[in-house]
Amino acid sequence: MSSRCDQVLVGDLFNKVEKDYSHDRRTAASRIFYSLDEGSAYNSYLKSVGRKSGEDLDIGARFPIKGIPIGIDIGGSGYRAYTETEFSQVFNKWKREYSEENNTTDDLSVKDYYATYVRDPSSISAWVECTKQGGASEVISYGFRDASGFVLIKVDWEPSIESAEDVALLTISPPQGVEISVPYKKNMIISQGEGITFTVRTSLETGFSIPVNVRLIDRDKFPRNPSASKLDSLPAKGNYTSIVVIPERLPLVPTLDVTVNLRGLGDQKYLDNEFAGTRDVTLPLDGLRIDLNPKFPGLGLRYFAHVSAFGDTKSVSDGNFVGKLSVDGQPRWMEGFSVELVGALAGEYDVKYTGFLGKGGPQVPDGGEGETSICSNGQFCGTRGEYRPMTTVRIWIDKKLP
Structure with missing residues (x-):
């Protein structure tokens, strides 16, 4: 490539x-x-x-x-x-x-990793068209685990103009402890542009790789009813290999949508573990909303904020706003907040969070503006009564180690 x-x-x-x-x-x-x-x-x-x-x-x-x-x-x-x-x-x-x-000792291409982890058909098609301009043939494959952890792979054969009339035989070589389900069989014929999805049977929860090979046979020399042994011995005009990378089975960890209200800018949405807000002290946070995305059975959030010239808000559950919008001329903004997990699964996870504060204050080591230390599981993050604006929050959930 x-x-x-x-x-x-x-x-x-x-x-x-x-x-x-x-x-x-x-x-x-x-x-x-x-x-x-x-x-x-x-x-x-x-x-x-x-x-x-x-x-x-x-x-x-x-x-x-x-x-x-x-x-x-x-x-x-x-x-x-x-x-x-x-x-x-x-x-x-x-x-x-x-x-x-x-342990990155494998020699995998950009295309193999992109196809496995990103799986954007339009971008892969653009890549295919780029390679075709150079007259190349490609086998594109990727692997993934669905929401239940089941393993699947998809194989797509994209021949060059010169190779389109040849017979393409597909062989997938799984490691020990991995089996490819029907309709797969060794040396099965695969058609141009045919995206076939195969179920993979395995008890492995670690990541592993599966080589996928397309072997080209001259159509004029391809037998009418070849036996399995005959197919193995047919001379190949070319071999094209792609590597399927099966990700490890990850523990289920809920993700967060964080919405902050920035003074003068209104509601701004951020993803799990992003810095939500700005480092500009002239744009403090007026309020905060945290959602679990998607909803996670047995797990929820409780959180509150400390607001200047007001005090602590009441604690709310995920999806609700905390804060006091500055509509009365009072200089109100978030100075701190606290988040905790609730529900039957709360003991299996840690919620962690930091904030970025204005000048002074005991939680910033040098006494100047900067990021607070990492807080977790209901600890208060920020200051109270110092009128120090909090301009950024960062919130994420980790699975507790066994």
Whole structure:
């Protein structure tokens, strides 16, 4: 695959991951990012974070690559992006640490990871058209687990014009403990553009890979009623392989939709674990709403906020607003908040959260503005009675370790 066609998927993935902070897309973005050369990785980094200097980048969720610092603190006056020289000095270190932590010894293409973790048909089609312009044939496959953890794979054969008249034989080679269900059989004929979905039977909960191969046979030399042994011995005009990556079975962890009311801007929606709000102290949070998305049986939220010139609000359940909108001329804004889990499953998870405060206050180590320490499970985050505006919150849920 040419690097030009790779960029169709790389660029699309980074655009998507900025908008959808899901585990699958973060996984794909991390793997693809660390497979790039230094120059390509730096260009992808800059497209996400910009070149801001001397001010807050506010990009905590816009470049969600695991293990990479976003910017450089410049003496408390703000953050700036890495220069290309600085980035080159540390990129290989991050790459090595990521590979060791995630055991990334397999040699998979951008297309294989994109197709497995993102599965955007329109972008894959654009990639296919790009490769066809170079006269290439491709087998495109991806694997996934559904909401119940069942494993499925999908295979699509996209031949070049020269290969379209040949017979394409599909062979899937699962590892031990994995079985591909019917209609699959070894050396089955697959048609052009045919997207076949196969159920995979396995008890494995870890991630694993499955090679998928399409072998081309000259149609003029293909027997009318070939036996299984005869098919194995037929000379191939070409072999095309794709790797299906089956993600590990993850514990069910609820996600959050966070809505904050920013003074002068109204309601702003954010995803789980994003920095919700702004680092601009002239735009404090007037209020907060947290939703579980989707609703999670046996689990709910309770939370309240501390509002300047008012005090603590009453505690509410998920989906309700807390705060006091500034409609009476009083300088009211959130100074802090607290979140806890409720319900039969509350003991299996931790809710964690931070905020960003204005000047002064005991929870900011240097006494200046900055992010609070991480609070959890009902702890109060922020200040009371100091009239310090809270301008950002970040809230997420983790599964407790066994």
